[in-house]
Amino acid sequence: MWRNSVEEICRCVHELISSLSAYSNPSQVSFTNGLYFFYEKGEVSIHAPNGRVVRVGNHPYSSNGLKRRLQLHYSGNKNSSVFRKFLGGALMRRENPAHPCLPHWEKQGQPTCKVCRKVEEDVSNLLRANFYFRCVKIEDKGTRNLLEKKLIATISSCKICKPSGNWLGRYAYSDLVRSSGLWNSNYVYDGDWVMSAEDLNLLRNLIQLTRVR
Ligand SMILES: [Zn+2]
Ligand SMILES: [Zn+2]
Numbered sequence: 001m002w003r004n005s006v007e008e009i010c011r012c013v014h015e016l017i018s019s020l021s022a023y024s025n026p027s028q029v030s031f032t033n034g035l036y037f038f039y040e041k042g043e044v045s046i047h048a049p050n051g052r053v054v055r056v057g058n059h060p061y062s063s064n065g066l067k068r069r070l071q072l073h074y075s076g077n078k079n080s081s082v083f084r085k086f087l088g089g090a091l092m093r094r095e096n097p098a099h100p101c102l103p104h105w106e107k108q109g110q111p112t113c114k115v116c117r118k119v120e121e122d123v124s125n126l127l128r129a130n131f132y133f134r135c136v137k138i139e140d141k142g143t144r145n146l147l148e149k150k151l152i153a154t155i156s157s158c159k160i161c162k163p164s165g166n167w168l169g170r171y172a173y174s175d176l177v178r179s180s181g182l183w184n185s186n187y188v189y190d191g192d193w194v195m196s197a198e199d200l201n202l203l204r205n206l207i208q209l210t211r212v213r
Contacts, residue, residue: 009154009195013053014053014161020211024131029070031066039053040130056148057148083183087183088122088123
């Protein structure tokens with residue numbers, strides 16, 4: 001059934017999300033519970049001519065943690081944000097596939113050294129220069145966690161929304177990032193969680209509620 005194919009669902013998902021306000025700074029977000037969607041300069045697809053989603057994120061454990069989570073991406077460090085760890089690792093590998101900092105940078109919990117401390121700055125600058133994001137308000141934690149999983153499974157499984165040839169993520173250590181075009185590794189390609197038409201309606205309603213203030 002074409003209408004409910006993963007590609008058709010993905011196209012609708014991108015269209016719905018694109019109706020939300022775009023932000024470049026976590027302090028611009030007016031609510032504290034929800035999912036966020038990152039976009040990256042140069043990354044587009046037929047489903048999303050103005051920008052395809054390159055990361056779906058959540059604050060899965062903490063209530064009211066949306067802005068704090070976003071702040072950890074923008075101003076935290078590689079051990080507080082897997083997104084930053086992915087970005088910094090890709091920056092280093094693009095510069096030098098045998099970069100001496102990669103083993104400790106990409107290992108969770110390992111401290112940065114004098115050299116890669118500077119990469120934290122590069123990651124912060126990269127996020128400010130090349131990325132922006134949108135957020136959908138979702139108060140209920142169960143709904144938030146379920147939709148996160150389903151959105152990642154759906155977008156990663158779409159055959160149309162693929163990374164551009166010189167996408168930075170092609171240098172990420174995770175093969176799931178490299179091939180999916182998402183700075184995500186959990187739930188990527190999880191065929192059991194592709195969204196249904198019902199899930200799409202749920203997302204549509206949540207987006208409508210987000211836009212009405
Ligand atoms: Zn280092
Ligand atoms: Zn798509």
